[in-house]
Amino acid sequence: MSGQLFKTLQRSSLLDGGNVAYLESLYETWLQDPDAVAPHWRDYFGALPAVNGQARTDFSHAGIRAEFSRLTGRLRGHRIARMTGARLAHQGRQVRVLQLINAYRFRGHQHARTDPLQRFDARPIPELSLDFHDLSEADLDTVFNTGSLVGPEEATLQEILFALNRTYCGTVGAEYMHITDTMEKRWLQQRLESVQAHPRLTNEMRRWLLARLTAAEGIERYLHARYVGQKRFSLEGAESLIPLMGELINRAGAGGVREIVIGMSHRGRLNMLVNILGKAPAELFSEFEGRHAMQLAAGDVKYHQGFSSDVMTPGGKVHVALAFNPSHLEIVAPVVQGSVRARQQRYRDRNWRMALPVVIHGDSAFAGQGVVMETFNMSGLRGFSTQGTVHIVINNQIGFTTSQIKDARSTLYCTDVAKMVDAPIFHVNGDDPEAVLFITQVALDYRMQFSKDVVIDLVCYRRHGHNEADEPAATQPLMYSEIQSLPTTRQHYADTLVDLDIVEPGRPEELVRHYRDQLDAGESVTSGVTVNNRHEDDGPGADWTPYFSRVWDEPSATAVDAETLRHLAKRLQGLPEGFELHPRVAKLMDDRRKMAAGALPLDWGFAESLAYASLLDDGYPIRLSGQDSERGTFFHRHAVLHNQIDGGTWTPLSKLADGQPNFLVIDSMLAEEAVLAFEYGYATADPETLVIWEAQYGDFANVAQVVIDQFITSGEAKWGRLCGLTMFLPHGYEGQGPEHSSARLERFLQLCSGHNIQVCCPTTPAQMFHMLRRQMLRPFRRPLVVMTPKSLLRHKLATSGLDELASGGFRPVIGEPADVDTGRITRLVMCSGKVYYDLLQRRREAGLEHVGLIRLEQLYPFPWRLLRAELARYPAVCEYVWCQEEPKNQGAWYSTRHKLEEVVGGDYRVHYTGRDASPAPAVGYAALHVRQQQELVEAALGECRVSMKAGS
Ligand SMILES: Cc1ncc(C[n+]2csc(CCOP(=O)(O)OP(=O)(O)O)c2C)c(N)n1
Numbered sequence: 001m002s003g004q005l006f007k008t009l010q011r012s013s014l015l016d017g018g019n020v021a022y023l024e025s026l027y028e029t030w031l032q033d034p035d036a037v038a039p040h041w042r043d044y045f046g047a048l049p050a051v052n053g054q055a056r057t058d059f060s061h062a063g064i065r066a067e068f069s070r071l072t073g074r075l076r077g078h079r080i081a082r083m084t085g086a087r088l089a090h091q092g093r094q095v096r097v098l099q100l101i102n103a104y105r106f107r108g109h110q111h112a113r114t115d116p117l118q119r120f121d122a123r124p125i126p127e128l129s130l131d132f133h134d135l136s137e138a139d140l141d142t143v144f145n146t147g148s149l150v151g152p153e154e155a156t157l158q159e160i161l162f163a164l165n166r167t168y169c170g171t172v173g174a175e176y177m178h179i180t181d182t183m184e185k186r187w188l189q190q191r192l193e194s195v196q197a198h199p200r201l202t203n204e205m206r207r208w209l210l211a212r213l214t215a216a217e218g219i220e221r222y223l224h225a226r227y228v229g230q231k232r233f234s235l236e237g238a239e240s241l242i243p244l245m246g247e248l249i250n251r252a253g254a255g256g257v258r259e260i261v262i263g264m265s266h267r268g269r270l271n272m273l274v275n276i277l278g279k280a281p282a283e284l285f286s287e288f289e290g291r292h293a294m295q296l297a298a299g300d301v302k303y304h305q306g307f308s309s310d311v312m313t314p315g316g317k318v319h320v321a322l323a324f325n326p327s328h329l330e331i332v333a334p335v336v337q338g339s340v341r342a343r344q345q346r347y348r349d350r351n352w353r354m355a356l357p358v359v360i361h362g363d364s365a366f367a368g369q370g371v372v373m374e375t376f377n378m379s380g381l382r383g384f385s386t387q388g389t390v391h392i393v394i395n396n397q398i399g400f401t402t403s404q405i406k407d408a409r410s411t412l413y414c415t416d417v418a419k420m421v422d423a424p425i426f427h428v429n430g431d432d433p434e435a436v437l438f439i440t441q442v443a444l445d446y447r448m449q450f451s452k453d454v455v456i457d458l459v460c461y462r463r464h465g466h467n468e469a470d471e472p473a474a475t476q477p478l479m480y481s482e483i484q485s486l487p488t489t490r491q492h493y494a495d496t497l498v499d500l501d502i503v504e505p506g507r508p509e510e511l512v513r514h515y516r517d518q519l520d521a522g523e524s525v526t527s528g529v530t531v532n533n534r535h536e537d538d539g540p541g542a543d544w545t546p547y548f549s550r551v552w553d554e555p556s557a558t559a560v561d562a563e564t565l566r567h568l569a570k571r572l573q574g575l576p577e578g579f580e581l582h583p584r585v586a587k588l589m590d591d592r593r594k595m596a597a598g599a600l601p602l603d604w605g606f607a608e609s610l611a612y613a614s615l616l617d618d619g620y621p622i623r624l625s626g627q628d629s630e631r632g633t634f635f636h637r638h639a640v641l642h643n644q645i646d647g648g649t650w651t652p653l654s655k656l657a658d659g660q661p662n663f664l665v666i667d668s669m670l671a672e673e674a675v676l677a678f679e680y681g682y683a684t685a686d687p688e689t690l691v692i693w694e695a696q697y698g699d700f701a702n703v704a705q706v707v708i709d710q711f712i713t714s715g716e717a718k719w720g721r722l723c724g725l726t727m728f729l730p731h732g733y734e735g736q737g738p739e740h741s742s743a744r745l746e747r748f749l750q751l752c753s754g755h756n757i758q759v760c761c762p763t764t765p766a767q768m769f770h771m772l773r774r775q776m777l778r779p780f781r782r783p784l785v786v787m788t789p790k791s792l793l794r795h796k797l798a799t800s801g802l803d804e805l806a807s808g809g810f811r812p813v814i815g816e817p818a819d820v821d822t823g824r825i826t827r828l829v830m831c832s833g834k835v836y837y838d839l840l841q842r843r844r845e846a847g848l849e850h851v852g853l854i855r856l857e858q859l860y861p862f863p864w865r866l867l868r869a870e871l872a873r874y875p876a877v878c879e880y881v882w883c884q885e886e887p888k889n890q891g892a893w894y895s896t897r898h899k900l901e902e903v904v905g906g907d908y909r910v911h912y913t914g915r916d917a918s919p920a921p922a923v924g925y926a927a928l929h930v931r932q933q934q935e936l937v938e939a940a941l942g943e944c945r946v947s948m949k950a951g952s
Contacts, residue, residue: 029098033177035185036102038147042182090142096133097144097157101164103127105189106177108168109427110412114459116431116489117397117482128169148186150193167193171429172439175413179422184450188424191442199438203502209243209433210497211511213490215275215525216242218515223270227288229469233303235268236463238394239489240436241360244458245276247440248358248390249320253313255448257356259343260320263336264360265329267394269303269322277309277322278529282522297717297754300324306719312528319532323681324719326710329365333375334674335711338681340386342689345621345662346542353451357389363457364399366391367409367417374674376421379453383625383666384678388447391418391455395427396462401475415457423453430460431489461486547687547722549779552755552861555809558773560614562806568613569596569606572652580644588638601799604789605636607765610805611772612639612653612663615690620776621661622653625668625679626694626728633696633730636793639665662689672703676727680711683725683781690776691725698729698743698787699921705747712783713751724781726772731761731787732834733885733922735929742886742921745859748785749895752860759860761787761833763814766800767857770810787833797837812858813866815873825852827879828871829940830900830910832856832892835885838937851941852877859892867903880910883940885933887918913940 030037030045037045103125111125126132130139140158151163168174176188191197199205216239223232235241245262252260264272273279286292287302306324310317323339325332336357343355359375366372378384393415397404404414411417415425424446426439436458443454461483465472473480487495494508518525573593575581581589592609594600602610612622627633630640641650654663668675676693683691695701701708715721729743748759762768768788775784792798816822827850829839836855843851852874856863871877882900884891893912900910914936923929938944 026095026098029095029102033102033105034182035148035189036098036105038145042148093135093139093142094144096135097160098147100128100130100133100135101147101149101160103133104164104168108164109173109175111169112173112427113169113171114173114427114429114457115397116429116459116486117461117479148189150189151195163193171432171435173427174424175415175419175427176424178419179424181422184422184424184446184452187449188442188446191445199441201434201437205437206434206497206502208246209437210490210493210503210508212243212246212275213239213433213493214508214511214515216240216271217488217490218512219271219274219281219519219525222516222519223288224468226285230288231301231303231467231469232270233266233268233467234462234464235271235394236488237396237483238268238430238458238460238462240430240433240458240460241268241392241394242271242275243433244392244436244440244456245272245358247437248444249276249311249318250313251441251444252356252448253311253318254315255444256315256351257354258316258318258347259340259355260318260358261323261336261340261343261355262320262358262360263323263325263332265325265332265362265365266303266327267362267396268360272322273305273307274525276311276526276529277307277320278311278524278526278531279307280522280524280531281519285522296720298714300326300718304718306721307531308533310530310532312530324715324721326706326714326718328706328710329362330369330371330375331673331677331706331710333359333361334371334378334677335681335684337375337378337384337386337389337674338678338683339685340681341384341678342682342685343542344386345686345689348662353387353448355386356447357386359389359391361391361393362399363393363395363397363404363414364402364408366393367411367414368399371673371677373417373420374669374671376418376423376453377669377671378674378678379421381669383664383668384675385451387451389453390443390447391423391453393455393457395457395459397459398462398472398476398479400466401472403476413457415455418453418455421453423455425455425457427457427459430458431492433489433493463488542685542687544687544722544781546779547724547781550755552758552780552782553812553863553865554778554780556774556777558770558777558809559807560610560773560805562802564614564617565610565802565805566596568610568617568656569593571656572609572613574652574655575641575650578643578645579641579648579650581641582644584635585638585641596802598802601801602765602805603636603799604765604768604793605632605638607769607800607805608637608772609639609653611769612690613656615773615776616653616656616661616663618776619661621689622663622665622692623679623682623689624665624692624694625675626692627670627696628667629694630665630667634790634793637665672700673707676701676704676707677711680707680715680723680725683783684715684721684723687722687724687781690772692728693725694728694788695730695743697740698731699739699741701727701729702744702747708748709751713748713756716756716782717754722781723783724775726775726784726786728786728788730790732790732792733929733933734791735926735933736922737924738920738922742890743787744890744921745787745886745892746890746895749859749892752895755782755861757783757785757860758858759785759787760812760858762810762857763789763792763833763836763855764798764800764804766804766808767810767814769800769805770808774810789834792834792837795837797840810857811866812856812863813870814855814857815870816852816854820852822852822873823876824850825874826850826876827881827942828852828854828874828877829881829883829913830854830856831883831940832859833885835883835937838933839883839940842937843941846941846943848941848943856892856896859896862896862899864899864903867900871903879942880904880908881913881940881942882910883936884914885936887915887921888912889917890921 026037034042107125107127111128130136141156143154143156146155174192179185220234220236274281304325306322308321311320323332323336340355340357344352347354399408402408418425428435428439443456446454497503498505592606595602595606679691679693731743733741762771839853915932
């Protein structure tokens with residue numbers, strides 16, 4: 001090996017003269033960054049042998065050092081004698097020139113002119129100075145090898161510096177040296193450093209840029225003058241966003257993208273709607289004038305409205321959807337990911353990347369909100385990746401009144417979080433529209449090439465206050481006096497084009513007038529854009545028309561005949577040859593075999609599997625994600641089996657039949673907010689798939705409360721968006737302490753209105769089966785919140801027979817069985833969830849035959865009709881009781897009591913039995929838990945009147 005390497009060294013032209021010091025420095029440079037050295041050196045160093053398994057990049061390792069000194073020693077012997085002093089000195093400088101090149105690649109962005117306000121002098125970066133590298137002006141005319149710098153192999157230091165400054169310290173600051181993948185870095189260097197790769201802008205393109213900037217500025221000025229003081233969250237100061245988006249859509253279309261979903265918050269949204277998505281200005285004006293169509297239960301402000309259009313591009317039509325967003329500044333990001341993933345799923349047989357997510361951020365929000373990090377963390381996960389998102393930060397260097405540098409972040413840039421996924425980050429001066437255009441092309445091409453996230457940091461400013469009624473100078477006087485003195489981006493660019501004779505004097509003003517005239521006429525100001533804003537046609541392949549029913553209790557045939565169930569159960573048992581299950585899993589599979597044969601009653605996990613299998617059989621794809629959902633937190637699901645011999649996996653539900661719908665059960669990353677938002681986004685883009693998010697324990701749903709409040713429960717009222725998302729929230733008081741007991745049922749019930757969601761607490765496997773099937777088979781889509789069980793998963797009473805799956809349906813109310821003499825019941829206990837089994841057992845033990853039990857399996861929409869019908873079966877009742885495990889201020893009591901009393905009717909009151917009100921959901925002392933549980937059961941059954949609470 002050494003001999004071979006030695007020959008390589010001898011052959012190397014760079015080593016001509018045999019400078020060992022040079023070789024060593026080159027090696028050190030390579031260790032820091034393999035791309036900093038020429039390709040043949042990269043190959044050579046890469047080929048150095050690992051010693052004793054130690055990576056060759058560990059130069060400190062004695063073995064590597066020894067190997068290396070052997071080689072350099074031999075070289076020294078052969079060549080050094082022939083070196084002249086001048087030659088040696090030159091080689092030393094050559095090494096330092098390569099290090100200087102590297103320094104520009106690493107740190108040039110810090111010296112770049114990316115800030116249009118130029119409030120700070122470009123930072124002096126010592127590493128970019130000649131001094132730092134022991135070089136001087138005297139070296140400027142010396143010719144050096146350029147190493148891996150794209151361009152000629154040799155150039156004077158002066159030329160090298162010119163190229164480096166142009167690439168790395170102009171109006172673009174490119175950060176990419178943190179990327180570990182060498183191919184990506186090389187690709188980016190090619191695009192950034194090579195002059196040929198920079199677009200030669202035609203004059204036509206320049207005029208297009210000016211026209212787009214005129215539009216961006218024009219709409220804001222028009223609204224400013226016409227609707228004085230009304231909030232519009234102006235884009236002014238960041239007008240380059242409009243040509244950026246125009247170019248992005250065009251280029252994406254040309255590159256084969258068919259759908260783009262854009263997520264953005266308030267800033268510049270109205271501008272986007274009119275200038276990119278082609279919303280008719282007249283429609284926007286009528287919203288400013290308060291003349292909305294008012295078709296929705298609540299509606300939303302104009303800068304939260306979603307919209308979609310078909311945009312004609314050189315590659316054909318692209319469906320562009322601007323996602324509805326609430327006021328939370330970043331939560332739409334994971335929603336967009338889910339929506340795009342659903343759309344990509346439709347293209348999966350062709351090219352997943354045909355749907356592209358684009359997310360536009362504010363600088364403060366990007367740096368501040370944790371969900372940004374969560375969303376980046378998703379970007380490479382197999383169940384969540386969308387093959388790369390283009391992120392654009394409207395970096396206006398302020399957040400409402402908060403100063404960026406002092407108070408908004410601890411990082412150098414607001415974009416630093418993106419480095420966690422090795423995303424390249426391009427800081428670009430928003431006042432240089434041509435640079436913005438160039439970087440947009442590089443960013444999009446990178447995403448299309450590598451299927452990874454990329455960030456454009458559009459460094460700009462905010463011309464007005466946070467909103468138009470706000471006075472920014474009150475808190476940022478210096479910044480705003482600077483801003484007042486700046487020409488607008490359009491003006492600046494128009495002057496440049498006039499100076500260059502590309503545009504005739506007077507033409508820019510003509511463009512301004514023309515745009516204003518278009519707005520006056522209320523007509524669309526975009527060309528090649530067709531508004532396609534109908535929910536029923538939500539992009540290619542998504543048809544919502546079958547799901548517009550609003551009747552929640554429309555019957556649906558959820559039963560599946562026993563023969564089909566047995567066939568599906570058999571398919572679920574199939575395993576590949578030689579697949580060895582863990583003994584506990586093998587026992588579970590064996591039990592399921594017996595359940596299908598009628599030898600054992602069905603448990604929860606099996607009924608759930610059969611619900612999925614039968615829905616797949618009916619043609620519905622399924623997607624279930626959550627922490628540890630593949631196995632199931634409580635060891636009950638085992639949707640993915642693991643071969644104990646080779647670690648291979650097998651998912652029986654995806655092996656039911658050839659060509660079956662997609663079944664994906666996936667362990668999610670350990671986050672709730674972004675994951676739930678993702679699944680909401682998925683469900684709003686795909687009515688055909690059963691989409692389920694499962695919390696590890698129900699209480700963790702509160703980490704995603706913003707998704708529940710701002711999307712799941714209110715999305716339809718605000719935006720008319722339908723969504724069939726299902727949430728599994730393990731819930732039940734089992735002595736596990738304050739945190740793992742409650743899914744905070746009360747919070748969901750408080751959010752219920754207008755049949756916006758469904759809240760169910762199924763207590764049998766058959767109920768779970770029918771409920772899940774009902775969610776897909778009914779002609780409407782509404783979110784379903786399920787309080788799922790823990791101990792009931794293995795409770796000997798919480799079982800069902802196969803016949804219960806083969807007949808009947810989901811029962812929102814379950815009273816006493818038909819064979820019970822309900823005429824003798826004088827005390828009726830109503831409850832929901834697992835406490836039913838505690839009541840049942842105690843009633844049996846105590847022989848309390850006068851007590852009847854009714855389960856409310858669906859708490860919302862409240863089953864008025866069914867409960868009334870059920871109560872009619874108990875003519876002798878004189879005491880009505882509600883029993884719950886949750887403390888009185890929690891659970892269903894306060895939101896359900898008035899409904900129960902209305903149904904009970906007459907002078908009857910419904911008495912509360914349950915835990916006293918409490919600030920914590922449950923106690924942490926196991927013994928106290930047991931005592932409380934026993935007391936509330938006895939109180940409900942009327943055994944212990946003392947602790948029974950009056951219903952007031
Ligand atoms: C999660 C969240 N927290 C707080 C707010 C209130 N808020 C609205 S805009 C804003 C400042 C945003 O600054 P930045 O992200 O820089 O965007 P800009 O408005 O400057 O474009 C704040 C704090 C919000 N809408 N959402």
